[in-house]
Amino acid sequence: MIISIVTTVLNGGDDLRACIESVKAATPCGVLVEHLIVDGGSTDGSAELAAALGVRVLREPKVGLTGRMNIGYRAAKGELIGILGADDVLLPGAVEAVVKAYRRRGRRWVVGGIRWIAADGHSLGVLRAPPRWMTAAAHVALDWNVISPLATYMNRDFFSQLGGFDERYDVAADFELFARALQQEPFERVARPLACWRRDGRNYSVVHGDLAAPEVRAIRRSLGLADDPGRPLRRFAMRVWFNLRNPGWCGHKMVERTRLRVGMAWQARA
Numbered sequence: 001m002i003i004s005i006v007t008t009v010l011n012g013g014d015d016l017r018a019c020i021e022s023v024k025a026a027t028p029c030g031v032l033v034e035h036l037i038v039d040g041g042s043t044d045g046s047a048e049l050a051a052a053l054g055v056r057v058l059r060e061p062k063v064g065l066t067g068r069m070n071i072g073y074r075a076a077k078g079e080l081i082g083i084l085g086a087d088d089v090l091l092p093g094a095v096e097a098v099v100k101a102y103r104r105r106g107r108r109w110v111v112g113g114i115r116w117i118a119a120d121g122h123s124l125g126v127l128r129a130p131p132r133w134m135t136a137a138a139h140v141a142l143d144w145n146v147i148s149p150l151a152t153y154m155n156r157d158f159f160s161q162l163g164g165f166d167e168r169y170d171v172a173a174d175f176e177l178f179a180r181a182l183q184q185e186p187f188e189r190v191a192r193p194l195a196c197w198r199r200d201g202r203n204y205s206v207v208h209g210d211l212a213a214p215e216v217r218a219i220r221r222s223l224g225l226a227d228d229p230g231r232p233l234r235r236f237a238m239r240v241w242f243n244l245r246n247p248g249w250c251g252h253k254m255v256e257r258t259r260l261r262v263g264m265a266w267q268a269r270a
């Protein structure tokens with residue numbers, strides 16, 4: 001069995017080596033792990049570094065992020081395909097956990113949790129995989145992606161059946177793909193973190209966060225959920241679940257919001 005991990009990169013810097021080495025360290029018995037880098041035109045030597053470390057590299061400087069994700073998934077050889085950011089790392093034992101979950105009931109996609117880490121690598125809390133009972137309507141109710149792309153592995157035929165990532169969306173393409181997947185069938189849940197997401201202020205979703213809200217609204221319309229009367233209740237249920245199941249992560253978010261508000265208050269006084 002082959003598991004493919006796709007990494008899109010544009011000037012990955014020093015973190016790319018750690019990303020690649022974390023995938024190389026995954027050597028589960030009976031499973032071949034393929035790591036595929038899709039470079040968007042790096043000028044810092046990221047593509048050359050990946051090639052020197054023995055990773056397959058596709059150079060796509062004229063294609064946007066969502067297009068590069070599609071290129072990577074379609075070029076991948078694995079039966080299961082996942083994604084890992086250039087500044088993120090795969091956790092030990094993650095591939096074994098994914099394969100075990102995938103084989104458990106034959107579901108065509110698997111979702112686990114992630115660990116948030118700071119730029120220096122210290123933990124900011126674990127965000128658990130969403131509940132098994134989550135539907136497409138519940139998924140879109142919160143307006144943010146409760147299914148982490150770093151902890152999601154999808155059968156290549158299922159990905160093809162879904163038509164891949166919708167390239168009309170720049171920051172919410174994974175959010176939209178997972179909603180459509182939920183409309184087809186539930187995922188198999190992995191009750192452990194599979195990867196570390198490095199929150200360093202350079203994350204694509206953070207830098208381009210202003211694009212998220214209009215894209216999410218468009219996605220709800222495309223799914224027929226723009227006027228969902230049950231959305232307030234689903235939103236409340238999802239918030240309660242995540243707050244209770246992720247106390248460390250929620251604590252960090254509360255501290256972060258407090259610091260932001262204090263900073264804004266001081267700026268207003270100045």
